[in-house]
Each structure stands twice: as C-alpha cells, then as structure tokens.
Amino acid sequence: MTLYQKIPTTSSRIDPMMLVAAAGIVLLSVVATAAIVRWLPDGGRAGASPVSPPVPATAASSAASLPAAPAVRKVREQNSQARATQFASA
Numbered sequence: 876m877t878l879y880q881k882i883p884t885t886s887s888r889i890d891p892m893m894l895v896a897a898a899g900i901v902l903l904s905v906v907a908t909a910a911i912v913r914w915l916p917d918g919g920r921a922g923a924s925p926v927s928p929p930v931p932a933t934a935a936s937s938a939a940s941l942p943a944a945p946a947v948r949k950v951r952e953q954n955s956q957a958r959a960t961q962f963a964s965a
Contacts, residue, residue: 909915 906915
C-alpha cells in the first residue's frame, strides 16, 4: 500500500500567454505576407512606380566623368580635412 499520491507536474492546458504569443506571430506573418504580395492598399502612393527605372551604363559612366562643381568640390575637401583632423586627434 502506498502512503502518498503522485503529484501531477504536467498540465494538458495551454498557457494563455503562449496562446496570445502564438496568435500574434501568426497575425504578423499573415500581414507581412499580404504586404509582400501587395494585397494591402498603398494609401499615399497611388499610381506611383514602386521601383525607379534602371539607368543605362553609358549615362552613369558619363555622369561620373564630369568634373565636380566648385561648391561640391569645396565641401568634399572640407569633409576630407575634417576626417583627417578626427584621426589625428584620436
């Protein structure tokens, strides 16, 4: 004859916080999937192209070969001088 009863340490119930967390993950996954597939409406960008058209390689190379404007060149020089002083002071 046993003098003690076995204490149950497991439960068949699901913890309510785990249920809420699982439902939240499922909901966020559904919304993310709908946004990727574009099932959700775009309120502010109606009729706008989501991706800009690609630039031809010839236009990109010709723009890179143009000399920089004097104001832009001056700003670049100031930025490089500021970086040099930062490294020198460190």
